[in-house]
Amino acid sequence: MTILITGGAGFIGSNFVHHWCNNYPNDRVIVLDALTYAGNRQNIAPLESLENFRFVQGNIGDRSLIDSLLRAENVDTVAHFAAESHVDRSILGPDAFIQTNVVGTFTLLDSFRHYWTEKGSPENYRFLHVSTDEVYGSLGPDDPAFTETTPYAPNSPYSASKAASDHLARAYFHTYKVPTIITNCSNNYGPYHFPEKLIPLMCINILLGKPLPVYGDGQNIRDWLFVLDHCKALDIVIHKGQPGETYNVGGNNEVKNIDLVTLLCELMDELAPDLPVKPSKQLITFVKDRPGHDRRYAIDATKIKTELGWTPEVTVEEGLRKTIQWFLNNREWWQPLLSQEYQDYYQKVYGVSV
Numbered sequence: 645m646t647i648l649i650t651g652g653a654g655f656i657g658s659n660f661v662h663h664w665c666n667n668y669p670n671d672r673v674i675v676l677d678a679l680t681y682a683g684n685r686q687n688i689a690p691l692e693s694l695e696n697f698r699f700v701q702g703n704i705g706d707r708s709l710i711d712s713l714l715r716a717e718n719v720d721t722v723a724h725f726a727a728e729s730h731v732d733r734s735i736l737g738p739d740a741f742i743q744t745n746v747v748g749t750f751t752l753l754d755s756f757r758h759y760w761t762e763k764g765s766p767e768n769y770r771f772l773h774v775s776t777d778e779v780y781g782s783l784g785p786d787d788p789a790f791t792e793t794t795p796y797a798p799n800s801p802y803s804a805s806k807a808a809s810d811h812l813a814r815a816y817f818h819t820y821k822v823p824t825i826i827t828n829c830s831n832n833y834g835p836y837h838f839p840e841k842l843i844p845l846m847c848i849n850i851l852l853g854k855p856l857p858v859y860g861d862g863q864n865i866r867d868w869l870f871v872l873d874h875c876k877a878l879d880i881v882i883h884k885g886q887p888g889e890t891y892n893v894g895g896n897n898e899v900k901n902i903d904l905v906t907l908l909c910e911l912m913d914e915l916a917p918d919l920p921v922k923p924s925k926q927l928i929t930f931v932k933d934r935p936g937h938d939r940r941y942a943i944d945a946t947k948i949k950t951e952l953g954w955t956p957e958v959t960v961e962e963g964l965r966k967t968i969q970w971f972l973n974n975r976e977w978w979q980p981l982l983s984q985e986y987q988d989y990y991q992k993v994y995g996v997s998v
C-alpha cells in the first residue's frame with residue numbers, strides 16, 4: 645500500500661503515522677503537513693530515516709502539489725487528518741477553518757477524483773476522511789448517543805466546517821463513486837496532544853502550578869477515547885470498511901469535565917514528583933463559558949463493532965495514566981510549545997498568561 649497521510653505531524657495524525665509504520669513496515673508512507681502552529685515535525689522525527697517514509701511540507705489546498713504528489717508516489721490510499729481542529733480558535737477566527745477544512749478538503753477530494761479516474765477507477769483505492777462527533781451537535785442529558793443517522797446540527801465554526809467537509813466526502817462517493825469513507829470520532833487524548841486542548845492543558849498547568857480553567861459549570865460531558873484506540877479503528881476502517889459508509893468511533897467513556905479534571909489532579913498528585921501545588925485540585929478555577937458550548941457528546945459505536953469488529957481497549961483511568969506519564973517523560977516536547985504564539989492565544993481566551 646502507498647498511503648498519503650495528511651496532517652500527519654499533528655496529534656492524531658502523528659499517532660496514526662507511528663501506528664502504520666509499526667504495523668505495516670512494507671507500506672510506503674507519505675506525510676503531507678503544512679506545519680501550522682499545531683503541526684510538529686518532531687512528532688514523527690524517528691520515522692524520517694525509514695526507507696519507505698517521506699515527509700512533504702505543503703498545504704492540502706495547493707492543487708498542483710496534490711496533483712503531482714498523488715501521481716509521483718502512485719498513492720492508493722489517502723488518510724485525511726489535516727484540519728484546523730480547535731473549537732476556541734474557530735470562535736476567535738473562523739477563516740482558517742473554512743480555508744483548510746472546507747476548501748482544502750474539497751481540493752484534496754477533487755484532485756484524488758481525477759487521479760483515481762485516470763488510473764481506471766481501481767476498486768481497492770480508498771479516501772478516508774477523518775471527522776468528528778461534533779457535527780451532530782449537542783445532546784440533552786437523556787438523549788440517546790449519536791448514531792450514523794443522527795441529523796447533522798453543528799454549533800461552532802469548527803464543527804460547521806467539518807460538517808461541510810463530510811458532506812463533500814459523501815457527495816464524491818454518491819456522484820463520482822470515489823471510494824470515500826467517513827469516520828466521526830469522539831474526543832481523543834494521549835501522547836503528542838497540543839497543549840491548547842483540555843487534557844494536555846490541565847496536565848501542563850498542574851506541572852507549572854497554574855490555575856486550571858474549567859469553562860462554565862464544568863458539567864459538560866465528553867466521550868473520551870485514547871488516541872491509539874482511534875488509530876486502530878481507522879486501520880480497520882481502511883482495510884475492511886465499505887466505500888460510501890460512515891462509521892462512528894467512540895470510547896464509551898462519558899465523563900463530566902469537572903470529574904475528568906478532578907481525576908486528572910488525583911492521578912497527577914500520585915504520579916508526578918515535586919508538584920508546585922499539592923493537592924493540585926486547589927488549582928481548579930471556574931471561568932467564563934465557551935460561547936455556544938455544546939453540553940454533551942456521546943457516540944453509539946455499535947456499527948463499527950458489529951460490522952468491523954472494533955471496540956475500544958483502554959479505560960479512561962488507564963489512558964490518563966499513560967498520558968500523564970508521557971507528559972512527565974517528555975517535558976522537552978511540550979515546553980517549547982508554550983511559545984509567544986501560545987501565550988498570545990492563551991491571553992485572548994483566558995484573559996491571563998499561562
Ligand code: NAD
Pocket residue numbers: 650651652653654655656657676677678679680681682683684702703704705724725726727728729730744748774775776777806828829830831832833838
Ligand atoms: P491537530 O490540530 O493536532 O493537527 C492538525 C494537523 O494538520 C497539524 O499537523 C497541522 O499542521 C496540519 N494542517 C493544518 N492545516 C493544514 C493544511 N491546510 N494543509 C496541510 N496540513 C495542515 O488535529 P488533531 O486533533 O490531530 O485532529 C486530526 C483530525 O481528526 C482533524 O480532522 C479533526 O477534525 C479530527 N478529529 C479530532 C479529534 C480530537 O479529539 N482531537 C476527534 C475527532 C476527530
Ligand code: DAU
Pocket residue numbers: 729730731732775776777778829830831832840841842843845857858859860864865866901934941
Ligand atoms: O469531540 C471531538 C472533538 O473534540 C474534536 O473534533 C476536536 O478537534 C477536539 O478539539 C475536541 O473538541 P472539544 O471542544 O470537545 O475539546 P477541548 O479539549 O477543547 O474541550 C473539551 C471540553 O473541556 C469542552 O467541554 C470544553 C472544556 N474545556 C476546554 C478547555 C481547553 C474547559 O473547560 N477548559 C479549557 O481550558
